[in-house]
Amino acid sequence: MSIHAQKAKDFIANEERTNWHDGALWHVRNKRDISASGVPEWEALRNTASQIKDNVLSNLDTYLIQFEAAAKANGVHIHWAANGNEHNAIIGDIIDKHNARKIVKSKSMLTEECGLNHFLEDNGIEIIDTDLGERIIQMRNEPPSHIVLPAIHIKKEEVGELFHAQLGTEKGNADPTYLTKAARTHLQNKFFEADIAITGVNFAIAETGGVVICTNEGNADMGCHAAPVHIHCMGMEKILPKLEHLGVFTRLLARSATGQPSTIYTSHYHKPESSKEMHIVIVDNGRSEQLAKEDFRNSLKCIRCGACMNTCPIYRRSGGHSYHATIPGPIGAILQPNRDLKAYSDLPFASTLCGSCSDVCPVKINIHEQLYKWRQEIYKNNELPKSKVTSLKIATKVFKSPSTYDFLGKFARASMKALPRFMMYNKFNDWGKHRELPQPPKQSFKEWYKNKNNE
C-alpha cells in the first residue's frame, strides 16, 4: 500500500472526523463560489493573473535582478538561497549576528518547506509561530495539514484540551472566543520578547523592491513592528513585475481561499525603520528545475490560496497529512514529484482527475492535466509498483480486444452471482474492503444497445 493510501486509511478510520473535515472544506469551497460569482469580471481576472504569471516565469531572471536592485536601494539586505539548507544557514547567521534567542514567525509555507523550525530549535533558538492555526499545530508538534487552514483537521474540543494542558485554560472549555483570547494573551508576550520577526511573502514587486504579506490576524505586522530585525522569506516565483499588477492577485487570493473579498491585512514592506534592519531571503529550492520542465513549469504560478484542496474530493476525505508533504492536495501532488520522484510517486495517483482543482484555480493552472502527465513520467521512470504495472498491462490487453472484453464481462457477471462471498470479498479485493459491489446487470451495455436498436 502506498504511503498516501496508508495515511488516508488511518484518517478515514475516524468516520466522524472524516465527514466533518469533508463538510468544513466544502463549506469553504461554497463560500469561494458565492464570492467569485459576485465579481462579474472573475474569469477575466483569472486570465489576466495567468498571463501576468506567464510573463513572470518567462522573464524571472530579469525581474529578480530588478527586484534585488530596488530593494537594496531601499536599504534592505538581500540574500539568495539555492536550497533549504542555505536558507536556514542565512537565517542562522542573521540570528548569530544579533545574538538573538527569541524569534516570532508569521505563517510561511516556505519556512516549513525548508524545515526552519527544527533547524532553529536544534540550535537552541525559541521560534514561535504566531498565526493561531500554526501555533496550535506547533504545540501539537505536527506539520500543517492545509496551506491556508493549517489546523483544519483538529476539533475545537481538542484545542481546548491542548490549551488546558499547555496554557492553563479552564478544563473542558472549548469556546472558540475564550480559546482565541487565551492564545492572544500568550502570543502578546512572545511578540514583545522577540529579538527577530520572520514572515513569509505573498507577493514581491520587482518595480518597487517591496514585499506584500496578506494575513487575517495581523500577526506579521505585530511581529515586524515590535522586533528590531525582520526577515522575509520568499520563493523566487513570488515576483510580480509592477505594483499595478498586485490588485489582480489580491482580488483573487482571499476570495479563492476563504470567500472573503480581501484578507483583513494586506501589508506592504519597503524599507526598515531608521533604527531597524530588514532582510529578504530569496529561495530557489527546486524551483529552477521545475521552471525548466515545460509540462510542469506553470505550477509555479501558484499563489497558495488552497482552493484546489477545498474542492478536491480526495483531499477532503483523506486529510492533508496523508500527502506526507509540505504542500498537500492537488498542487502538492504536482510540486512534490519534482523534488523527489521516488518518494512522492504515489501523489499524482491520489486524484480522480475530475478537474475541479483546475476549475477553481485563480491562476488557471492545469492541475489535473499535470497530474496525468506525472503519472506517465512515473511509469516511464519505473517508479510504479510492480503490481500496478502488471494490472495495467493486463487491462491494456483486455481493453484492446473487444472479444476478450465481452467474454470477461460475461464471466464476471456470472461469477458475481454464483461465487460465495468469501471469494469475492477478501484481501485481494481492495475495492471491496469498504464497499459492496453493485448487483451485476443481466446484460452488458453493448448487448442492451444492440437489442434496443433491433426493437
Ligand code: SF4
Ligand atoms: S494551485 Fe491554484 S487553487 Fe491550488 S493553491 Fe495554487 S493557486 Fe490556489
